[in-house]
Amino acid sequence: MTTSVIAPATHQPSTTAARKGAIDLRQVRKTYGDVVAVDQLDLSIQPGEFVTLLGPSGSGKTTTMMMVAGFEEHTSGSVMIDGVPVDSLPPRERNLGVVFQNYALFPHMSARENVEFALRMRKVPKAESRRRADDALDRVGLSGLGGRKPRQLSGGQQQRVALARALVFNPAALLLDEPMAALDKRLREHMQEEIKTLQKSLGISVLFVTHDQDEAMAMSDRIVVMKDGRIVQSGPPEEVYNHPVTDWVASFLGDTNLIPATVISRDGEEAVVDLAGLGTGRVRDRGAQGERYAVSIRPEHLKFRAGPDGENGGAGELTSSTNLGATIRHRITVGGHSLQLRELSSDAGASGHAVGSAVHVGWDADKAQLLVLEG
Numbered sequence: 618m619t620t621s622v623i624a625p626a627t628h629q630p631s632t633t634a635a636r637k638g639a640i641d642l643r644q645v646r647k648t649y650g651d652v653v654a655v656d657q658l659d660l661s662i663q664p665g666e667f668v669t670l671l672g673p674s675g676s677g678k679t680t681t682m683m684m685v686a687g688f689e690e691h692t693s694g695s696v697m698i699d700g701v702p703v704d705s706l707p708p709r710e711r712n713l714g715v716v717f718q719n720y721a722l723f724p725h726m727s728a729r730e731n732v733e734f735a736l737r738m739r740k741v742p743k744a745e746s747r748r749r750a751d752d753a754l755d756r757v758g759l760s761g762l763g764g765r766k767p768r769q770l771s772g773g774q775q776q777r778v779a780l781a782r783a784l785v786f787n788p789a790a791l792l793l794d795e796p797m798a799a800l801d802k803r804l805r806e807h808m809q810e811e812i813k814t815l816q817k818s819l820g821i822s823v824l825f826v827t828h829d830q831d832e833a834m835a836m837s838d839r840i841v842v843m844k845d846g847r848i849v850q851s852g853p854p855e856e857v858y859n860h861p862v863t864d865w866v867a868s869f870l871g872d873t874n875l876i877p878a879t880v881i882s883r884d885g886e887e888a889v890v891d892l893a894g895l896g897t898g899r900v901r902d903r904g905a906q907g908e909r910y911a912v913s914i915r916p917e918h919l920k921f922r923a924g925p926d927g928e929n930g931g932a933g934e935l936t937s938s939t940n941l942g943a944t945i946r947h948r949i950t951v952g953g954h955s956l957q958l959r960e961l962s963s964d965a966g967a968s969g970h971a972v973g974s975a976v977h978v979g980w981d982a983d984k985a986q987l988l989v990l991e992g
């Protein structure tokens with residue numbers, strides 16, 4: 618297990634006035650023949666912000682990142698870094714540190730030489746590039762291992778070398794495309810924390826790409842959910858999780874209960890709906906428009922109740938309980954719907970319902986989200 622911790626910043630975060638790393642994409646589109654990889658993308662990243670592109674395979678995440686980095690040319694639209702259009706600038710003049718989806722280290726070069734390589738390509742004198750490479754390796758907790766070849770390093774250590782290589786130019790922003798895809802779960806979580814710590818101490822912005830929703834939730838200031846080359850929702854993690862705009866977003870970001878709903882009235886942030894079999898109720902409304910609607914209630918927001926309690930719930934039957942360790946997953950048939958209720962194992966003693974017994978369940982109105990049913 619990795620124990621080293623990324624060194625605290627010897628490089629002070631820049632002052633607000635001097636802060637850099639704003640990235641703007643305006644109506645960016647990329648086609649490969651008939652394939653529209655990215656479509657009319659508008660995205661702004663503030664200096665110091667950690668923004669994650671989250672989406673399934675083929676949704677356009679890597680293509681978006683490559684256009685920011687300058688390794689792919691966009692078909693139309695414009696990319697700006699710190700307010701300056703970079704459309705005609707080659708990658709090396711964009712002042713960005715990049716870790717690719719399959720970060721490839723040169724196998725015949727030591728860790729230090731891998732980091733030094735890019736500096737040498739840019740004609741930085743040998744002594745200076747040595748010093749800067751060692752400095753970057755220090756920052757990612759690899760001091761002393763600079764002489765090793767990639768095969769003599771663990772997966773996590775190799776990943777740090779790739780990170781050091783991206784940091785060695787003191788970039789204004791880091792672009793990280795699934796940098797931890799090759800790591801096991803524990804190492805991955807460890808690296809997630811280290812990258813966050815590093816980002817905060819350097820005060821730089823990060824454009825991060827993943828298709829792992831837990832990773833996106835854990836790391837981001839803002840999650841941008843992509844599907845078919847477009848942004849379907851963008852917001853802070855808890856907002857996207859608790860207030861998904863479509864059933865697709867709700868299901869992509871974890872488990873949820875979807876109850877078909879008929880909208881009776883809408884008023885600002887609230888809607889009154891008829892939930893088939895569960896009566897009328899007030900739910901949260903983000904104003905998304907569509908033909909068919911449902912209400913999403915996360916399994917952890919569905920609760921057992923002591924008895925009938927009017928709105929937002931009903932009586933049903935507990936059909937199964939599965940102990941998952943930290944949590945217990947219950948299935949309850951209520952109003953003709955099979956709903957999932959998740960509670961902490963440590964809370965379960967109090968409820969103690971037997972499978973097959975009659976139960977009452979309900980939810981808080983502000984935890985029920987009106988959304989559009991796609992497709």
Ligand SMILES: Nc1ncnc2c1ncn2[C@@H]1O[C@H](COP(=O)(O)OP(=O)(O)OP(=O)(O)O)[C@@H](O)[C@H]1O
Nearest residue numbers: 649652653654673674675676677678679680681828
């Ligand atoms: N060079 C290319 N030529 C043709 N089509 C391409 C090319 N590169 C990407 N595409 C297509 O563009 C779309 C977006 O690809 P992209 O690599 O951006 O997806 P992604 O979101 O990064 O997926 P993953 O999670 O699998 O890495 C896909 O349909 C892909 O097949």
Ligand SMILES: [Mg+2]
Nearest residue numbers: 678679680718
């Ligand atoms: Mg990709």
